[in-house]
Amino acid sequence: MACLQPVLQRARAAAVLACLATLVACGGGGTGGGSAGDGTGTSQYLDPNSYSAAAGASLSSPNETTAVTHHSLTLAGRAIAYTATAGHLSALDSTQAPEASIFYVAYTADGAAAAMRPVTFFFNGGPGSATVYLHLGSFAPKRLVTGVPATTQSVPFPYVDNADSLIDTSDLVFVDAVGTGLSEAIAPHTNQTYWGVDADAAVLRDFVQRWLVVNGRIASPLFLYGESYGTTRVPVLTRLLETAGQRVNGVVELSSILDYNSNCSVSNAKPTINCAGFLPSYAAVGDWWQLATAATGDLDVEIATARSYADTTYAPDASAWLASGTLPPSSHVATLVAMTGLATAAWDQQFDMDNDTFRHDLIPGTTLGIYDGRMSAPVGSALDADDDPSNTFIDPGFEAAIKTVLPALGYTNPSTYVLLSDAIDSWNFSHGGRSLPDVVPDLSAAMLLDPSLKVLFLGGQHDLITPLHQTELDTARLASGAPIALHFHPGGHMTYLDDGSRPLMKAELAAFYASATGAP
């Protein structure tokens, strides 16, 4: 707290100087007064506040005390000393009035030069999801072992040193959006105030800017990493930061939904949108279950074949079926059956094939995971309880782990850490004059403001909710030569849970960071 009040009162430049002088202590001046710069001070924090993720909830007395602990991770034979900081920081509006108390956990390498050291802010999606999956499952210094696509790992999931951590490349800040995790709006605002595409991105812009100032990091290369709805959130946030004059070096979009108007699964009823973007993912899942008779044994080849067929034949066929109910020649259906393993009757019934029909009908009596089509459960079994074995398997392990991880980082609070709130029920999805958001124009605007901005799209080949080819189709709208790269690997929506794909993603991330910071 010692450093907080001066920061609020002083001009921005003065605050930066003050924080540079006491680099880590400023961001995490806990009750123990950790002099963290030397990597020795540790402070525990028992946060007395009660946090709520309800729409009407409002925090009256936010605090910014943090818990600070010190750790070391050995990566490729090199020991990296790092500091973990857990707690809240208030997002402030342009008049410095508080908007929301944002919970975050930051992992920062000790002794790094702030101007050279990248910092990455991570956001899961929902909307309404806490950033618990990226925090505990992806590239932090420790990660949960899930063993997916197997569903045999019991809770608690082991929490181990992460050989694929990005801490060797960037400092990592995992951020809970308002009304998720332990983040809450500050009175007179309520959580509902920030439950919309634009309001959410604006308050997170204010948080990111404040975190950078308070921690003396405005000169650090800045990266934003979104997953799922986070890939809708981050392009808007990127545009807002660039507009505000804060340069963003790179954006990572994992399992993307850039345009809610193009993803055929975003519908309660049967789709009215062309599902051709899903076809390569159906082929990948059919291959996994050894039902795709056209399979060659090379998944990348099968995906490429399905991609090409989707563009040339299936997309126009599905459009015709949507318009008039007309099925294509039976040879086309036969091609789809061989490509995916899904039976003729299913295509005849629902030619514009939605993901729910596919994952229930591919194997009769079996439900496949929407997040990972390689995961399955017999209909009516315990793992099928939520109609999604991937979610049913993964969630309890993460929910249990966050309850022990935060206390282990010195942060204790009696409130429930909310993994998924009801935000989506009252979320204001309107954006850019549309009822559902399309953030390709936001990316385009950000690239216009900053021609050196680079974007890396990652995803899982077996993800049945944000399919790889839809990301290809949406990003193809950007101007040719736009500074983007796309990589897809075996795995589901949370592709990093796959032990084979996580190291590949780490290598791609390292190369991406080097290219986006101009490092050799």
Added chain:
Amino acid sequence: MRVAFAVSIWLAAAAAQAAPHLDPGRPPSAVQQAAQAENRVRPASVGATLDSEAEAHLRASFDAADVARRGTLSRAEAQAGGFGWIANHFEAIDVQHAGRVSFDDVRRYLKLRSAPTVPLGGR
């Protein structure tokens, strides 16, 4: 009949409760329907239409900063109004050295500056 109806309502409610929210989740039905109607007349933007939608976001930020509704911003107004990017590039945008820039000045600068970029590679 009435009992069956009540049971079916209960089953539907139970099913709705059991199904967890997804990520990305499905927006409320009314929003989906409004979007469907819009999409029939407004397909996904590409090329010049995408450019104009990108520009519309920037114009909205410009207008938000232009609280006096003068149609131009000084460097200080841009900074105070949240358009720090304009303040950072003010000299280059204000080619007339007028001390104030219009949105057309911003557009002109963006067009002038947009040079071909080198793709990263990969698919």
